[in-house]
Amino acid sequence: MSFVSRLGWVAVALAGAGSLGVVALSRGETISSTWFLVAALCTYALGYRFYSAFLAARALVLDDKRLTPAHRLADGKDFVPTNRWVVFGHHFAAIAGPGPLVGPILAAQFGYLPGTLYILIGVVLGGAVQDFTILVGSLRRNGKSLGQMVREEIGPIGGAAALIGVLAIMVILIGVLGLVVVNAMFGSPWATSTVAATIPIALFMGVYMVRIRPGQVLEASLIGVALVLVAVVGGRWIDEHETLRVWFDLDKRALALSIIGYGFVASVLPVWLLLAPRDYLSAFIKIGTVVLLAVGLVWVRPDVHLPALTKFIDGTGPVFAGKVFPFCFITIACGAMSGFHALISSGTTPKLLDRESDARFIGYGAMLMESFVAIMALLSASVMHPGVYFAINSPAALIGTDVAHAAEVISGWGFALDAAAFESLTRSVGETTLLSRTGGAPSLAVGMAEIFSRALGGEAMKALWYHFAIMFEALFILTTLDAGTRVGRFMIQDMLGNVWAPLGRTSSLPANLLASALIVSGWGYFLYQGVIDPLGGINSLWPLFGIANQLLAATALALATTLFVKSARPAFAFATATPLAWLLTVTMTAGWQKIFDPDRRIGFLAQAEHFVNQLAQGLVPPEKALETQTLIWNARLDAGITALFMTLVAIVVLDAMRVWWKTLRGPGTAAAIATEAVEA
Amino acid sequence: MTRLRSALSALRNFLHGFVGATRLGADPRRALCEHGEKRGRCC
Numbered sequence: 001m002s003f004v005s006r007l008g009w010v011a012v013a014l015a016g017a018g019s020l021g022v023v024a025l026s027r028g029e030t031i032s033s034t035w036f037l038v039a040a041l042c043t044y045a046l047g048y049r050f051y052s053a054f055l056a057a058r059a060l061v062l063d064d065k066r067l068t069p070a071h072r073l074a075d076g077k078d079f080v081p082t083n084r085w086v087v088f089g090h091h092f093a094a095i096a097g098p099g100p101l102v103g104p105i106l107a108a109q110f111g112y113l114p115g116t117l118y119i120l121i122g123v124v125l126g127g128a129v130q131d132f133t134i135l136v137g138s139l140r141r142n143g144k145s146l147g148q149m150v151r152e153e154i155g156p157i158g159g160a161a162a163l164i165g166v167l168a169i170m171v172i173l174i175g176v177l178g179l180v181v182v183n184a185m186f187g188s189p190w191a192t193s194t195v196a197a198t199i200p201i202a203l204f205m206g207v208y209m210v211r212i213r214p215g216q217v218l219e220a221s222l223i224g225v226a227l228v229l230v231a232v233v234g235g236r237w238i239d240e241h242e243t244l245r246v247w248f249d250l251d252k253r254a255l256a257l258s259i260i261g262y263g264f265v266a267s268v269l270p271v272w273l274l275l276a277p278r279d280y281l282s283a284f285i286k287i288g289t290v291v292l293l294a295v296g297l298v299w300v301r302p303d304v305h306l307p308a309l310t311k312f313i314d315g316t317g318p319v320f321a322g323k324v325f326p327f328c329f330i331t332i333a334c335g336a337m338s339g340f341h342a343l344i345s346s347g348t349t350p351k352l353l354d355r356e357s358d359a360r361f362i363g364y365g366a367m368l369m370e371s372f373v374a375i376m377a378l379l380s381a382s383v384m385h386p387g388v389y390f391a392i393n394s395p396a397a398l399i400g401t402d403v404a405h406a407a408e409v410i411s412g413w414g415f416a417l418d419a420a421a422f423e424s425l426t427r428s429v430g431e432t433t434l435l436s437r438t439g440g441a442p443s444l445a446v447g448m449a450e451i452f453s454r455a456l457g458g459e460a461m462k463a464l465w466y467h468f469a470i471m472f473e474a475l476f477i478l479t480t481l482d483a484g485t486r487v488g489r490f491m492i493q494d495m496l497g498n499v500w501a502p503l504g505r506t507s508s509l510p511a512n513l514l515a516s517a518l519i520v521s522g523w524g525y526f527l528y529q530g531v532i533d534p535l536g537g538i539n540s541l542w543p544l545f546g547i548a549n550q551l552l553a554a555t556a557l558a559l560a561t562t563l564f565v566k567s568a569r570p571a572f573a574f575a576t577a578t579p580l581a582w583l584l585t586v587t588m589t590a591g592w593q594k595i596f597d598p599d600r601r602i603g604f605l606a607q608a609e610h611f612v613n614q615l616a617q618g619l620v621p622p623e624k625a626l627e628t629q630t631l632i633w634n635a636r637l638d639a640g641i642t643a644l645f646m647t648l649v650a651i652v653v654l655d656a657m658r659v660w661w662k663t664l665r666g667p668g669t670a671a672a673i674a675t676e677a678v679e680a
Numbered sequence: 681m682t683r684l685r686s687a688l689s690a691l692r693n694f695l696h697g698f699v700g701a702t703r704l705g706a707d708p709r710r711a712l713c714e715h716g717e718k719r720g721r722c723c
Contacts, residue, residue, distance in 0.1 A: 060700035082697075083697075085689075085690045085691075085694045085697060086693045086696055086697035087697060088694055088697060089693065089694040089695060089696065089697025089698035089699075090696075090697040091697075092694075092698065093697070093698045093699075221699075267689055280699065281700045283698055284699070287695070297702070340685065376699075426700050
């Protein structure tokens with residue numbers, strides 16, 4: 001490294017440390033969002049330049065002379081050597097789901113500091129390392145999937161646990177994302193009509209690309225984007241129309257049922273008709289909006305009003321219950337570390353890499369970019385005044401349904417909320433109410449509308465920007481929902497095919513309908529559970545998703561550690577064993593508290609007991625008795641699922657430890673190294 | 681000039697990959713397959 005270059009990196013390190021110092025040490029004053037952006041970019045630059053280079057050169061010993069599966073198994077279909085920027089775009093699109101947008105918003109209830117630090121430290125030392133090492137592991141094993149590698153390298157029990165983990169994540173993630181959309185759209189004809197319009201627009205694009213102008217993807221996408229923008233503007237007209245607004249003014253239950261119906265139809269219909277065009281539409285809007293947000297933040301440089309730490313680090317938070325440790329880390333999930341990414345790193349990406357050294361740029365680099373999206377989401381929540389943030393994100397059970405009462409409660413928590421100013425904000429974004437729109441999406445939309453309108457259009461454009469942001473989030477989420485439902489359908493068909501072969505045929509309509517119905521009932525159940533939950537649903541479902549996701553990350557890191565232990569360089573296992581130890585501590589503590597904590601807002605069993613006592617003491621009106629029975633069942637079911645997750649983590653890790661012990665102590669070492677050499 | 685051209689080319693490739701990925705992703709059997717090598721069953 002030249003002297004100038006060294007000097008440059010010292011400057012980056014100083015700028016990063018200085019900005020991080022300002023972010024971490026500011027108390028009781030507003031600070032500019034620029035500090036966050038500089039701190040993040042410098043941390044990523046240093047992590048990428050030094051830590052990922054160290055892993056690539058010393059731990060994984062990437063070597064371009066070793067041919068990748070894309071060359072060795074080239075078939076022009078699945079295994080194709082591809083330009084590294086194309087693979088980067090591909091990999092990033094596949095890992096960038098709604099998780100990094102929603103998680104940081106919810107975790108902002110602890111203040112901006114815990115979330116910011118975890119997103120930055122977690123990604124550099126954990127999340128990006130996981131994505132990178134799993135990608136290299138798969139790359140050297142003919143592009144094998146995570147499940148296959150766990151089965152082969154750890155054992156069949158670990159493999160089965162990973163498979164259950166994947167299905168469980170799909171089901172819970174889709175359920176909770178459905179709930180986020182419901183909370184963003186209930187009682188809002190403008191938002192509902194705009195999001196509903198994206199379905200016929202996608203269908204039109206599908207027909208256009210296949211029947212009217214075959215293959216004209218860009219043309220169809222541009223028409224689609226234009227139509228969606230018309231739908232955003234047209235939504236206001238529907239909202240003001242006496243008859244039409246009634247059609248789209250839906251309550252939570254009706255919306256949940258509509259989304260369940262949509263998921264079923266999307267899973268059954270041919271891919272070209274709905275899924276593919278919706279994905280194109282979503283891709284353009286996703287990348288456009290994320291870039292717009294980045295430019296907006298740099299241009300406007302808004303001040304951060306949320307404090308560094310709130311009193312809710314003690315576990316009494318209204319957005320979700322639980323102390324900053326472990327719940328902040330479970331909640332952030334995807335922006336710092338996500339098990340879901342291990343599926344992508346061992347999915348299509350390893351089959352496309354042209355050179356082994358590209359794995360660093362794609363595996364480590366794309367995760368840094370995902371983390372940057374999480375930082376931007378956190379900033380969007382942090383630029384709001386804390387009172388407004390809590391008014392939007394607290395359930396009605398805590399703050400009531402009246403703004404004056406909510407202002408009183410939230411002021412009691414130590415965050416000023418001016419009822420008149422909140423009413424005015426509600427009107428300026430074109431809503432009738434913003435109170436208790438839990439789930440993160442609406443507060444992100446308010447934050448984005450604030451930033452966008454300051455850059456372009458001013459107050460007059462705020463309502464349009466807000467509904468544009470809601471449409472962007474819903475499109476983002478529905479894309480995950482329909483693709484995830486289809487993946488789940490194929491996984492179920494694959495399992496059912498082992499019982500009776502015809503059920504495994506993906507082209508068979510009855511088998512398709514059965515598997516679609518099973519997967520949709522799975523996540524539909526959780527969605528409905530969230531809708532009827534008196535505490536808002538997000539409180540119990542998001543931590544459940546976080547635990548499931550981190551379970552999968554623990555599985556991936558246990559696998560990566562096993563690969564290191566079995567390699568010629570077992571000492572480098574520290575790189576994956578350290579984040580694994582952290583994840584285990586977090587997941588196990590969170591899981592234990594979610595089941596057994598005596599506070600009913602945290603512990604599922606305490607929640608069930610509370611409802612049992614209410615029933616026994618006759619405190620529940622007869623018409624609510626049935627619903628209360630369901631709530632008791634749901635709380636016990638959630639406790640059972642959490643216990644299952646914890647058992648699965650324990651099984652995988654203990655099984656992996658057995659392999660480590662055997663490899664390091666026994667005569668298996670030489671054989672394992674030989675296997676690696678042959679596979680390589 | 682060469683740098684600008686290569687940056688633009690990288691951006692074009694990134695976008696191509698980003699949109700192309702969702703095309704692959706649209707067929708989840710390819711994007712998220714747990715049984716990469718069992719062609720005809722899952723992939």
